[in-house]
Amino acid sequence: EIVLTQSPVTLSLSPGERATLSCRASQPVSSTYLTWYQQKPGQAPRLLIYGASSRATDIPSRFSGSMSGTDFTLTISRLEPEDFAVYYCLQFGTSPPYTFGQGTKLEIK
Amino acid sequence: EVQLVESGGGLVQPGGSLRLSCAASEFTFSSYEMNWVRQAPGKGLEWVSYISDSGRTIYYADSVKGRFTISRDNAKNSLFLQMNSLRAEDTAVYYCARPFYDFPYYYFDYWGQGTLVTVSS
Numbered sequence: 044e045i046v047l048t049q050s051p052v053t054l055s056l057s058p059g060e061r062a063t064l065s066c067r068a069s070q071p072v073s074s075t076y077l078t079w080y081q082q083k084p085g086q087a088p089r090l091l092i093y094g095a096s097s098r099a100t101d102i103p104s105r106f107s108g109s110m111s112g113t114d115f116t117l118t119i120s121r122l123e124p125e126d127f128a129v130y131y132c133l134q135f136g137t138s139p140p141y142t143f144g145q146g147t148k149l150e151i152k
Numbered sequence: 153e154v155q156l157v158e159s160g161g162g163l164v165q166p167g168g169s170l171r172l173s174c175a176a177s178e179f180t181f182s183s184y185e186m187n188w189v190r191q192a193p194g195k196g197l198e199w200v201s202y203i204s205d206s207g208r209t210i211y212y213a214d215s216v217k218g219r220f221t222i223s224r225d226n227a228k229n230s231l232f233l234q235m236n237s238l239r240a241e242d243t244a245v246y247y248c249a250r251p252f253y254d255f256p257y258y259y260f261d262y263w264g265q266g267t268l269v270t271v272s273s
Binding site for chain 1: 187196197198199202211213214247251254256257258259260261263264265266
């Protein structure tokens, strides 16, 4: 089973700053099956990025994803107040089990 | 607009059973695979189970294998999760999630609002 390790666990930044969130896979993951989600308290997760770097519908351009080997990165170029939330990576592979990273909490500094 | 509405959660004693439902609307349910994902209070997301569009292919997380059963009724646009031998560690919000295959990509594009299952004596 592929394990996804997200870092940092908590990231404290101010609005306007740049956020860089990491997701490292324990073995190779196809970029087509790596996704990122945002979750706010009391809400279901929302798809941000699919295919490691493609933005989902209606997701602002300040969100971007990239990949290098087994390392995946979600970058938020300039933080807006509504971006403070928990972010998860999720890999699908060719069949289940699917695995989530443990999440990164992005909090206001 | 696609809608997924879970129901059936509640308080149950350890060792008890519960059946969750997910009512789907505004898309052709029978053409889509479906999944259950859960989230324990204050914790991260955990994939629980998958069912193919026909219902013939099923997968489970090791943590629920042998205790949970996923099923679907395509005629009623509904997804189910029968949960038996419940444990305290099964306490979580349970979400149904619809995957979308947009060749070559695959992702969960719609989620329900979740239903809370609490296992406690």
